[in-house]
Amino acid sequence: MKKMFGRFLAAGLALLMTVALAACSGGGEAKTVKIEDLAKQLVDGLTWKEELMEVTSESVMQNYYQVDMADVKYWALYRSSSGATAEEIAVFEGTDAEAAGRIKDAVSTRVEDLKFAFEDYVPAEMPKIENAVVYTSGNYVVLVTNDDDAAALDMVKKFFA
Amino acid sequence: MHDRRTNYFLRVLIILALAIGITTLIATLWQRSEDAQYGENGTKNYELPKSIVSAVETVKGLFGGGAGESSESSSSESLPESASLPSSESSASGGESTSSESSSASEVTESGLVPEREKASDSYFDDAVFIGDSLTEGIKAYELLENATVLAHQGINVDSILTKEAISSGGGRITIPDALMRLDKVGKIYVMIGANGIAWMDNATFIKKYGALIDKLEECQPNAIIYVQSMLPVNEQTIIDQGQYEPITNDSIDDLNSRLMKLAEEKGVYYVDVAEAFKDETGGMPAEATPDGIHLNAPYYQKWFDYLLTHTVPGDIGG
Numbered sequence: 001m002k003k004m005f006g007r008f009l010a011a012g013l014a015l016l017m018t019v020a021l022a023a024c025s026g027g028g029e030a031k032t033v034k035i036e037d038l039a040k041q042l043v044d045g046l047t048w049k050e051e052l053m054e055v056t057s058e059s060v061m062q063n064y065y066q067v068d069m070a071d072v073k074y075w076a077l078y079r080s081s082s083g084a085t086a087e088e089i090a091v092f093e094g095t096d097a098e099a100a101g102r103i104k105d106a107v108s109t110r111v112e113d114l115k116f117a118f119e120d121y122v123p124a125e126m127p128k129i130e131n132a133v134v135y136t137s138g139n140y141v142v143l144v145t146n147d148d149d150a151a152a153l154d155m156v157k158k159f160f161a
Numbered sequence: 162m163h164d165r166r167t168n169y170f171l172r173v174l175i176i177l178a179l180a181i182g183i184t185t186l187i188a189t190l191w192q193r194s195e196d197a198q199y200g201e202n203g204t205k206n207y208e209l210p211k212s213i214v215s216a217v218e219t220v221k222g223l224f225g226g227g228a229g230e231s232s233e234s235s236s237s238e239s240l241p242e243s244a245s246l247p248s249s250e251s252s253a254s255g256g257e258s259t260s261s262e263s264s265s266a267s268e269v270t271e272s273g274l275v276p277e278r279e280k281a282s283d284s285y286f287d288d289a290v291f292i293g294d295s296l297t298e299g300i301k302a303y304e305l306l307e308n309a310t311v312l313a314h315q316g317i318n319v320d321s322i323l324t325k326e327a328i329s330s331g332g333g334r335i336t337i338p339d340a341l342m343r344l345d346k347v348g349k350i351y352v353m354i355g356a357n358g359i360a361w362m363d364n365a366t367f368i369k370k371y372g373a374l375i376d377k378l379e380e381c382q383p384n385a386i387i388y389v390q391s392m393l394p395v396n397e398q399t400i401i402d403q404g405q406y407e408p409i410t411n412d413s414i415d416d417l418n419s420r421l422m423k424l425a426e427e428k429g430v431y432y433v434d435v436a437e438a439f440k441d442e443t444g445g446m447p448a449e450a451t452p453d454g455i456h457l458n459a460p461y462y463q464k465w466f467d468y469l470l471t472h473t474v475p476g477d478i479g480g
Contacts, residue, residue: 050452053459057304064301082456083299083315113329121295121316124405 035091038142038159039076042089045155046146052089053081064113065090067106071099073139086114086125090143100139107134107143114145135160273425275388275433275472284308285470288348290385292337292378294318295456296355296393303462310344312337319354319370320362323377342381350378351469353390353435356409356455359417368420375428386474387430391418393439393457396446400454409455411445431474438468 043052055061055077058069064079071094078089090107094100111132118125131149135142137160144152286309291297297313300306314327314337326334330343341347352374359367371389378387394411401408418436425432439461441447446454450461457465 050458053302055302057307059307060302060304079302081302081459082452083295083302084453084456117298117315122405 035074035076035093035140038156039078039089039091041159042144042146042152042155043078046144046148046152048087048146049085050080050082050087052078052087054078065092065103065106065110067092067103071095071102084122086118086122086129086145088114088143088145090141092141094139094141097139100136100141103141104134104136107141110143111145273430273432274422275431275474277471278473278475279471281470281473285473288346289351290341290344290347290349290382291351291353292322292341293351293353294355297351297353299457299462303459303466305463306466310347312340317354318359318362319367319374322354322374338377338381341378344382347382347385349386349388350382351388351390351433352378353392355392356395356406356414359392359409359413361407364413364417364420367417368424371421372424372428375424375430379428379430387428388433388469389421389425389430391421391432391434391436393436394444394446396448396451396454398454399448399451403453405453406455411443415444433469433472435465435468435472438464 055064061075061077062069064077067075073093073095075093076089076091080087088110090110092100092103092107094103111129111134114129114132115126118129128145128147128149133142133144133146133149133153133156135144135153135156140160142156144156146152286306290310290312291300291306293313294317295313295315297311298315300309300313301311312328314325317325317327317337322337324336326336328335328337328340330340341350354371354374362370375387375389378385392414394414395409397408397410400406414436418434422432422434439446439450450458452458
């Protein structure tokens with residue numbers, strides 16, 4: 001009887017650990033999906049002057065955002081494919097709150113770069129840059145440059161609510 | 162009795178250890194499978210617009226897969242990612258081709274016009290630097306040319322390119338020529354100054370300033386081959402409809418391009434007539450190619466890269 005109890009105990013513990021480890025592994029996926037969902041909602045839910053292009057290359061992303069990849073858990077970036085507009089969506093998940101703070105600095109620098117690029121070139125793009133939505137929630141940092149900044153902010157807030 | 166109990170606990174411990182081992186193995190395999198699914202940046206890829214997928218797939222076929230390692234070169238610390246130097250391996254190949262590149266333009270045509278040739282290899286752009294305005298700046302968004310260096314800025318023109326501090330460097334900004342000078346082993350320089358500024362500058366002044374720019378580029382990188390690219394046509398109607406830019410005519414651009422070709426000949430540099438790849442039957446940019454009359458949609462960037470790969474000087478078919 002004792003022998004049988006021991007076996008059940010061992011098997012039960014193994015099962016418990018398997019479930020626990022699986023849960024840890026699955027945590028990252030949930031966050032990733034969330035970032036994708038937010039970026040996609042913004043692409044689909046707002047009006048854009050031109051079709052946005054998704055950036056999937058890390059080195060291309062770093063052409064625009066000078067982030068330390070050790071700070072970044074996940075990211076998603078959509079930008080103007082022609083460069084004719086300042087329209088952009090960037091969503092980052094930092095590894096922790098401090099990392100998110102540094103990512104936010106990089107996002108603010110990106111906004112300044114956009115201002116520098118467009119102020120003398122296409123002044124009509126300036127309102128969306130000056131009113132850019134830069135939103136942080138926990139480890140997440142979001143940037144949206146769109147003519148309808150109020151709608152963009154509303155969507156982002158609702159997403160994190 | 163004591164031995165039986167010891168044996169019993171020993172067995173339980175062994176079973177536990179085995180369970181931990183198996184669980185760890187399963188978790189590791191699980192994680193690896195996830196990593197493979199999500200890619201190196203941790204983002205799960207979702208579908209690109211069809212036009213972009215088509216462009217990317219086509220150019221992937223042209224360029225192959227391996228690009229982008231050049232940004233790890235050590236001597237580019239003071240420049241942004243986009244202005245990083247070619248890798249030593251790439252530079253070596255670029256260096257090899259420089260000797261043949263530096264031969265006179267008469268090997269191509271008497272005017273320095275680069276004709277169509279066999280397609281260059283995927284490492285062709287490893288030692289290339291692209292200099293220009295917003296059209297050139299757009300190259301940075303395309304993974305397929307991430308092995309090239311881009312020194313460009315929206316709104317820069319032939320007048321301001323020598324003086325405007327447009328390139329981020331070490332927390333500040335420097336001019337494009339200064340950034341170019343800091344690069345090592347540049348094999349070739351592609352320059353294109355587009356429609357910015359031509360509305361308020363007469364053609365003779367434009368060409369004079371362009372000549373000064375070529376001189377400066379040669380001064381910055383005396384061993385690099387210089388390719389002057391023709392200005393791209395515009396869609397006149399889209400520009401008028403949107404009212405975003407000063408009206409520009411393709412007749413004016415054609416005139417400037419013929420002057421640019423002559424200038425290239427005088428300066429002993431090469432001239433690449435990329436504009437011919439973009440002209441429709443009216444001699445202008447097709448409406449579907451551009452969102453605002455001047456800038457290019459994604460598939461037309463691919464046309465541009467494709468044209469450059471098939472218009473190279475002899476001996477410069479890749480790294």
